Amino acid sequence: MTDGLVLEAVGHDYDGVPVVGKVSLRVGPGELVCLLGPSGCGKTTTLRISAGLEVPRRGRVILNGRVVSGGGVHLPPEERHVGFLFQDFALFPHLDVLANVAFGLTALARPARRERAMQMLTQVGMGDYAGAWPHQLSGGQQQRVALARALAPSPALMLLDEPFSGLDKRLRDQVRDETLHVLKSSRVSTLMVTHDPEEAMFMADRIAVMRGGDIVQMGSPDELYNHPRDAFVASFFGEVNLLDGVVRHGRVVTPLGEFAAPPSLAEGSAAEVLARPEALSLTVSERGWATVLASRLLGRSSLVHLRVERDGMPACHLHARLSAGVTPAEGQRVSIAVDPARVFVFPGPNLP
Amino acid sequence: MTSSSLTPSSTAMARNRPAMPGRGWSVTVLVLVAVVSLPVLAVAANLLRPAGDVWTHLVDTVLATYVANSVWLMLGVGVAVAVGGVGTAWLVTMCRFPLSRSLEWALLLPMAMPAYVVAYTYTGLLDYAGPVQSLLRAVFGWESARDYWFPEIRSLGGAISVMAMVLYPYVYMLARAAFLEQSVCVLEASRTLGCRPWRAFLQVALPLARPAVAAGVALALMETLNDFGTVHYFAVDTFTTGIYRTWLGMGQPVAAAQLGAVLMMFVLALVLAERLSRGSRRFHHTTGRYRRLPRLRLRPLAAAAALLFCLTPIVLGFALPAGVLAVWTAEGGFIAALEGDFMVLARNSMVLALVAGLVAVAVALLLVYAQRLHPRPLVRGGVRLASLGYAVPGSVIAVGTLVPLTAVDRLLADFAQNRLGWSVGLLLTGSIAGLVYAYVVRFLGVAVGGVEASLGKVTPSMEAAARTLGEGSLGALRRVHLPIIRGSLLSAGLLVFVDVMKELPATLIMRPFNFDTLATKTFTLASDERLAEAGAPALAIVLVGLLPVVLLSRTIAGSRPGGGQ
Known part of the structure; x- marks a missing residue:
């Protein structure tokens, strides 16, 4: 029960500016949890607090059943036995690849140290580069060496700070895949920080969405994508069409149609309707109330820009995402069908 | 989300550590700082001490002279190093003329020369018995000093010239770095807005480099106030000579410290000026685009003038004095020096x-x-x-x-x-x-x-x-x-x-x-008017002094962001 990492009401500020409000979360043994949020939401600070690189002002950090921060205790990072993978990889420029990986293995005798480092390098597919220098490696290779270096001392917890953001897109997908495999096969508990929801969904068992220093919602990728708790989470996880409306008889009327309002919304209150572009399906119809403005093939799907005009409602601009190959012509009139499971209704922004 | 069953009893407490990490480091820093800053604080404390008889005597007799001489020195050296340093820096970074590349590092050479060594060599050259006046007398047939007028090197003006010759590199170095850092876009913008090169320099480049120039002048003036050897030898009474005389001659440490405290007020003003000028530097780079600086190719006449302007400080501040030292050393000083001490x-x-x-x-x-x-x-x-x-x-x-x-x-x-x-x-x-x-x-x-x-x-x-x-x-x-x-x-x-x-x-x-060290021996020999014998130790100091100049010239060559050299 007490294995892994537990944060209890952790809070922090820099020179009086609050960065982390009150964060509580748990990373179970072998679990991979992502902290996801826009820049400045306090996710990296939370990670650094877990590593012991920052001393939290409030709350406690418990690592494998041992209080490492809080209550007058602060265990420095070198005694926590955590692995940290940095955004810039932070390889030591004066040491070759093997020596970088062996850096944290001071407890072992020299031959064992070398053997363990080689084993880790081989595991990340860098066995042939043991004698190379960091500046001779590509970004992806540096990332793999950094991963091997962090994992070599068999840490109790791995902390990853935007580990793929320094790589270009194509390389990123590949390295991400390899990293997930290495982490899962070493069964280490992992807390990772990212601002990319797709990356979080790719890597994480569970995701904690942060905003303004607090966790807004935590759950599996499926829960977050399909049952967002509020408009912020919904729009952070993917593009949405945003429509305003008012609750009348338990329903919200929008240019896109009528949707059931959650019971918490009172009669007459403002509501926000968020519909994912893939919730919209189009049928060519001269009686449809939408006009195609532009239509673009994006590879796996195509995106259609629509102008919707209905009597008694302001005109609005919507996006529909269709499966590839379907690209209605510009100027065509279409009718729209909506999958209600991918439409979310939340209280409007102007609620008291 | 949060595990709920964690009570303190179920979690092993980590061994107790202070919640404020790094207290050891803070204590180390404070102890070191206390030891290092004690002397300066000890002098400053003298400002509060009751003035003794000696101090009253100093105020009545020499203090006004010290202040006047120090102020004139600072004024003269300040103007000279600003003009010389900025002018040379602008010419070598923005214009192209013969030797301009070599001048970039050669202009740093005078930094290797301690001012007092330059003072000795010029006295040797320009004194009544020196080669210049002897030559003049021989050529014009003058009999004695009464027959002609010749500037006295051992004077306030001489001290200003000597110090300006060796201190202008501070301004040169910082101004050059500032010109190199300036985005060429700013200069090009001013040119497209109708500025001629000379006006672009005066209205855009110079104001942008002003903090660097101010910092360089402040450093040069700190060195001016620090100088003892030159003013002592030239008998220009300033605070440093006063402190030396009050301490070693009159045996009055308290009065010497009080003189030192007054001198420190001058320095404090300079430090503040330098800090203030540095404080505004961060506003300066409005664009991050850097390209190879377009160097202005000068016409022959202008090129000759530029070359002359840049060569003068190098010859006067380095080549000539170094040559004199070499001659003195060769003229019999060297073997004797090796056999001696x-x-x-x-x-x-x-x-x-x-x-x-x-x-x-x-x-x-x-x-x-x-x-x-x-x-x-x-x-x-x-x-x-x-x-x-x-x-x-x-x-x-x-x-x-x-x-x-x-x-x-x-x-x-x-x-x-x-x-x-x-x-x-x-x-x-x-x-x-x-x-x-x-x-x-x-x-x-x-x-x-x-x-x-x-x-x-x-x-x-x-x-x-x-x-x-x-x-x-x-x-x-x-x-x-x-x-x-x-x-x-x-x-x-x-x-x-x-x-x-x-x-x-x-x-x-x-x-x-x-x-004795090389420096003190040079000083004593020169004070005893045994200039030729002072050649060898002085030359040794200069040669060692060349090492950081080489280092500096390498560093500033690579200082431009985005390459472009």
Whole structure:
């Protein structure tokens, strides 16, 4: 029960500016949890607090059943036995690849140290580069060496700070895949920080969405994508069409149609309707109330820009995402069908 | 989401550590800062002491002269180094003319020349008995000094000229760096808006470089106030000569310290001016685009004028005096010097400079690393305070150092006498250790600057990586920082080494009895009018002084962001 990492009401500020409000979360043994949020939401600070690189002002950090921060205790990072993978990889420029990986293995005798480092390098597919220098490696290779270096001392917890953001897109997908495999096969508990929801969904068992220093919602990728708790989470996880409306008889009327309002919304209150572009399906119809403005093939799907005009409602601009190959012509009139499971209704922004 | 069943009893407590990490580092910093800043504070404290008879006497007789001479010196040197430094910097960075590339580094050469050495060589050249006046008399058939007028080099004007010749590189260096950093887009924008090159310089480039120029002038003026050898030799009475005379001649340490305190007010004004001018630098770069600087090709006549303008300070401030020293050394000084005490002098200078350099770099490393680990206001302020010595004249530091050293010596002597029954005399005062202490106080700022710049090479995440991989802060310093910044530590040490080799006033006041260095020997020989014999030790100082010039010229060549050299 007490294995892994537990944060209890952790809070922090820099020179009086609050960065982390009150964060509580748990990373179970072998679990991979992502902290996801826009820049400045306090996710990296939370990670650094877990590593012991920052001393939290409030709350406690418990690592494998041992209080490492809080209550007058602060265990420095070198005694926590955590692995940290940095955004810039932070390889030591004066040491070759093997020596970088062996850096944290001071407890072992020299031959064992070398053997363990080689084993880790081989595991990340860098066995042939043991004698190379960091500046001779590509970004992806540096990332793999950094991963091997962090994992070599068999840490109790791995902390990853935007580990793929320094790589270009194509390389990123590949390295991400390899990293997930290495982490899962070493069964280490992992807390990772990212601002990319797709990356979080790719890597994480569970995701904690942060905003303004607090966790807004935590759950599996499926829960977050399909049952967002509020408009912020919904729009952070993917593009949405945003429509305003008012609750009348338990329903919200929008240019896109009528949707059931959650019971918490009172009669007459403002509501926000968020519909994912893939919730919209189009049928060519001269009686449809939408006009195609532009239509673009994006590879796996195509995106259609629509102008919707209905009597008694302001005109609005919507996006529909269709499966590839379907690209209605510009100027065509279409009718729209909506999958209600991918439409979310939340209280409007102007609620008291 | 949160595990709920965690009570303190179910979690093993980590062993107790202070919740404020780094207290050890803070204490280390505070102790070091206290030791290093004690001399300066000791002098400053004299401002509050009741004025004695000697002080009243000084005020009545010489103080006005000291102030007037110091102000005139600063004014003259300030104007000369600003014009010379900015002019040469602009010409070599923005224009193309014969030799302009070589001049970029050659203009730094006069930095290797201590002002007092230049003063000796020009006196040798221009005195009544010197080659210039002898030649004039021979050519025109004049019989004696009454037959013609010749400028007196041993004067206030002479002191200004000599100091300007060797101090303008401070302005040159900073102004050149500022011109190189300026985005060429700003200059091109001004050209498209109808500025001719000369107007672009006056209205855009110069105002942008103003903080750098101000900083350079402030540094040059600090050196002017620090100078003792030149003004002493030229008999221009300033604070430094006054302190020397009041201390060693009149035996009045308190009055000397009070003079030092007044001198420090001048310095304080300069430091503030320099800080203020630096403070606004960050506003300056409005675009981040850098390209190869388009160098203006000068027409033949203009090119000749530019070449002449740039060559003058190099010839007057380096080539000519170095030539004179070489001649003196060759004319019989050299073998005699080797047979005499030259080797002893060289060894003394080397050992002092080496020890001071090592200690200064070690202290600087501890201070800067502590500041990096724990950037608290207290630690930062402490490091700033400890680096202030570079601005304080050597004579003031000597006076300030002797006050605490004498106090400690008295305590030690009393203790030995009363408890152990030994009579030990003064242990620290007038010892090598005391001298090294003074050097470290004076030059710690140089080392701190070097170490600070080099620690930037170790990114915060490298440091954090070492920590999470199980190294403590000292272990990380040893295994990560030190190997990466080793080269820069050497350069920082070299700068201190050379500064100590050249240092004159503090060495003169604090050296052990009958102990001479290259600098003090040069001074004594010149004061005894044995200029030719002073050639060899002076030349040795200059040669060693060339090392950091080489280093500097390499550094500034690579200073332009985005390459473009």
